[in-house]
Amino acid sequence: MDIFKLGDKILALLEMVFGFWNNQVSLVFAMLGQSPTAFKGGGPWSAIEKINPLFVAVGSSLVVLFFVIGFCAESVDIKEDMRFETILRMLIRVGISEWLVTNNVTIMKAFFTTIGNIVNSMSAGSVSELKIDSAQADIIKNLGFGESLVMLILTALLSIVIIICGFFIIYTVYFRFLKLLVIVPLGSVAFSTLGGNRTVANTAATYAKHFLAVTFEAVTMAIAIVVCNAFINAGLPTFTGSYSDWAQTLIYLCEMTFSIAMTVGFVRGAQNLTSKVFGL
Numbered sequence: 307m308d309i310f311k312l313g314d315k316i317l318a319l320l321e322m323v324f325g326f327w328n329n330q331v332s333l334v335f336a337m338l339g340q341s342p343t344a345f346k347g348g349g350p351w352s353a354i355e356k357i358n359p360l361f362v363a364v365g366s367s368l369v370v371l372f373f374v375i376g377f378c379a380e381s382v383d384i385k386e387d388m389r390f391e392t393i394l395r396m397l398i399r400v401g402i403s404e405w406l407v408t409n410n411v412t413i414m415k416a417f418f419t420t421i422g423n424i425v426n427s428m429s430a431g432s433v434s435e436l437k438i439d440s441a442q443a444d445i446i447k448n449l450g451f452g453e454s455l456v457m458l459i460l461t462a463l464l465s466i467v468i469i470i471c472g473f474f475i476i477y478t479v480y481f482r483f484l485k486l487l488v489i490v491p492l493g494s495v496a497f498s499t500l501g502g503n504r505t506v507a508n509t510a511a512t513y514a515k516h517f518l519a520v521t522f523e524a525v526t527m528a529i530a531i532v533v534c535n536a537f538i539n540a541g542l543p544t545f546t547g548s549y550s551d552w553a554q555t556l557i558y559l560c561e562m563t564f565s566i567a568m569t570v571g572f573v574r575g576a577q578n579l580t581s582k583v584f585g586l
Contacts, residue, residue: 314447316454316461317438320559323465324436327566330472331436331531334573337479338524339426341418342486350487358411358491365407365494372502373400403500406510410493417521418486425528436535436562445555460556464563471570478574479527485520493517519581526576526583534569 343351373396406413496513499506572579 316458317447319458319461319465320438323468324438327436327468327472330476331535334475334479334531335425335528337483338528339422341415341422342483342490343415343418345483345487350483354487354490355411358494361491361494362407365498366404368495368498369400369403369407369501372403372499372506375502375506400501403498406497406500407494410497411490414490414493414517417518421521421524425524428525428528428532436566457556461559464559467563468566471566474570475573478570482520482523482527482577489513489517489520515581518584519577522580522584523577526580527573530572530576531569534565534572537565 337345345351493513497510499509
């Protein structure tokens with residue numbers, strides 16, 4: 307009797323969950339291709355613009371302090387160090403430091419726009435949607451009551467895992483925006499250390515590396531999602547050929563869920579991977 311066949315209900319549940327995942331992926335790509343200046347209608351960026359002048363003022367003052375610290379640390383004989391080329395080198399260093407302190411937000415905006423364009427180019431027609439294979443769908447429809455009951459329970463558990471993964475991937479992307487917005491005003495203070503000697507200026511180098519890692523993290527996330535979605539839609543692994551049809555379908559659904567969880571894990575570790583690849 308049809309009442310004992312749960313195949314249609316299982317397929318409906320799978321389509322709903324996969325549709326949820328596809329919507330989350332579309333939302334992720336929309337946010338990764340968006341500059342932090344436009345995030346949430348520009349409200350968070352407006353708050354950063356209001357407090358940034360305070361950090362610029364502090365950074366401009368610290369340029370002089372770090373210059374004095376660097377000069378005293380490097381100077382052994384002041385008379386010997388007061389040569390034209392030495393003074394010129396110091397003035398260039400101070401000038402570059404002051405310019406970066408004042409214009410660091412403008413430079414960051416250029417990076418945001420570039421990364422957003424790269425992600426938008428990657429997502430244009432290259433992201434395959436997650437969907438169940440037609441052959442596996444036919445197997446699910448024709449399952450007996452006992453097999454379909456087992457399949458329904460497993461599908462419900464896997465659906466919970468996929469929904470949790472969907473929320474985690476959105477959380478990761480939101481957290482990236484928060485990191486970017488928080489570190490933007492700190493750039494003025496970090497770049498002020500360039501006015502000092504090499505030891506002091508390491509702070510600016512460390513900040514620049516972290517900023518690049520967080521910014522380029524969006525590209526790594528996008529690549530991970532594109533590759534993992536293609537991996538999920540590649541079909542059954544070859545080792546399942548000796549199993550029965552319904553067992554193959556179980557393995558197929560478990561593999562899809564595992565791949566989704568792997569995607570989330572890859573996205574969450576995108577910053578560390580980006581740092582290692584670029585040596586940041």
